[in-house]
Amino acid sequence: MKREKGYTKKNFLKGIINENPLFVSILGTCPALATTKTLEAAIGMGILFTVVLICSSALVSLLRKVISEEIRTPAYIVIIATFVTIVKMFTNAFLPDLYSTLGVFISLIVVNCIVLGRAEAYASKNNVFDSFIDALGMGVGYTLALLSMAFFREFLGTGAFAFGNIFTFIPLVKVQIIPKEYVMSIFQNPAGAFIVFGLILAVLAFIKNRKEEYKAYLARQEKIRKAEEAKKAALATAANKEEGGNK
Amino acid sequence: MNIFVAFVLAIISSMLMDNVVLSRFYGICPFLGVSRKVNSSLGMGVAVVFVIMLATLICWPFYTYILVPAGIPFMDTVAYILVIASLVQLTGLFIKKYSPSLYKSLGIYLPLITTNCAVLGVAQGNTDQGLSFLDSIANGLGTSIGFLLIIVTFSCIRTRLETANTPKAFKGLPIALITAAIMAIALVGLQGLFSGIKL
Numbered sequence: 001m002k003r004e005k006g007y008t009k010k011n012f013l014k015g016i017i018n019e020n021p022l023f024v025s026i027l028g029t030c031p032a033l034a035t036t037k038t039l040e041a042a043i044g045m046g047i048l049f050t051v052v053l054i055c056s057s058a059l060v061s062l063l064r065k066v067i068s069e070e071i072r073t074p075a076y077i078v079i080i081a082t083f084v085t086i087v088k089m090f091t092n093a094f095l096p097d098l099y100s101t102l103g104v105f106i107s108l109i110v111v112n113c114i115v116l117g118r119a120e121a122y123a124s125k126n127n128v129f130d131s132f133i134d135a136l137g138m139g140v141g142y143t144l145a146l147l148s149m150a151f152f153r154e155f156l157g158t159g160a161f162a163f164g165n166i167f168t169f170i171p172l173v174k175v176q177i178i179p180k181e182y183v184m185s186i187f188q189n190p191a192g193a194f195i196v197f198g199l200i201l202a203v204l205a206f207i208k209n210r211k212e213e214y215k216a217y218l219a220r221q222e223k224i225r226k227a228e229e230a231k232k233a234a235l236a237t238a239a240n241k242e243e244g245g246n247k
Numbered sequence: 248m249n250i251f252v253a254f255v256l257a258i259i260s261s262m263l264m265d266n267v268v269l270s271r272f273y274g275i276c277p278f279l280g281v282s283r284k285v286n287s288s289l290g291m292g293v294a295v296v297f298v299i300m301l302a303t304l305i306c307w308p309f310y311t312y313i314l315v316p317a318g319i320p321f322m323d324t325v326a327y328i329l330v331i332a333s334l335v336q337l338t339g340l341f342i343k344k345y346s347p348s349l350y351k352s353l354g355i356y357l358p359l360i361t362t363n364c365a366v367l368g369v370a371q372g373n374t375d376q377g378l379s380f381l382d383s384i385a386n387g388l389g390t391s392i393g394f395l396l397i398i399v400t401f402s403c404i405r406t407r408l409e410t411a412n413t414p415k416a417f418k419g420l421p422i423a424l425i426t427a428a429i430m431a432i433a434l435v436g437l438q439g440l441f442s443g444i445k446l
Contacts, residue, residue, distance in 0.1 A: 026420065029276055030274070034271070074332055077329075078329070081325040107371045108364045108368055111364045111366075190270045191431040191432045192428070194424045194425070194427045195428040198421045198422070198425040205419075
């Protein structure tokens, strides 16, 4: 198979921008709403998710010639569940605070549609390196999306950014930006998660609409310009003809 | 303590105050994806109630009487997802055999249930929190009926939203999410409903 130049870079970037799993494909919404109370929890979730995604994508891609067509979905689920169990045990052993914060949502990575979706749509058809890059891009894109949600929720809900509560190996840092009396604690509640997610999607839709309108506007201008040119040309030929007739 | 009262209270509290979708965030994907029409959301909800109940009835004894005595309780996630996937397959076959008309209306939603986090979330939550078998059943029943209730209500609102005059950028999902937020706020109002009841 011939590879076009810069394919790896494009493959990596598509997961972050054009095919962002959370904001464009609207996949993996459950952890996006449940684990974005604070930036730290979002980082933790993003990292665990990316590790599972990369490992399972690589293994699925490695075994893509062994696994037969009929049993592929159960086989993928078992592969994913195994990696989730490994990640869960590691988290429980080394980062118990992260484990108790994320709770059941670590196990729920198994049923996250993104992981199964990438295994089905990409890793089962491509080689290990490409699948690795694809999974890395998707994981980073998902993590960034989680972070952008957690940023608004933590900033508006507590008025501060705190680090060191979950990742206990770094010293506790807390920067209070909005005074405590003026924070909107609803953004820490479940309702706030829905509001932030809805508003982010609305802003993205607004930008997309604007881009399309601008494109349509440019196309219309181009059409008008062409029509005018054609008119001018027609007039000029008509004038020429008249001149010829007068002669 | 009256066991029956406790059982009913546990069902209602996991159905309304601690609703699956709006406060525990399980099953957001079908909640947003299959709620455009009332009929399809009803089908999805009923299928989820069925599978969650079966999964609860199988996973809890499976964990307590097989995985723990065998010394491999850490294999719970793998075991549960296999149980759920095969359960969904079996349910599909069973319904197809005995009620083809029901299969026609539920059929397309059945494969989607495997990746519904509510099912795995309930099974995993029951054993993670160390609930008793009766509490697990109450949790499963409350959670699944709560899911049915919310997805049907939400789809009723969404059919109205489609004809409503919303700003262009909010059309579709964004306004649906804002609606879900308002529903979540409404459910927060029920918190503390049972605080006066002594068990």
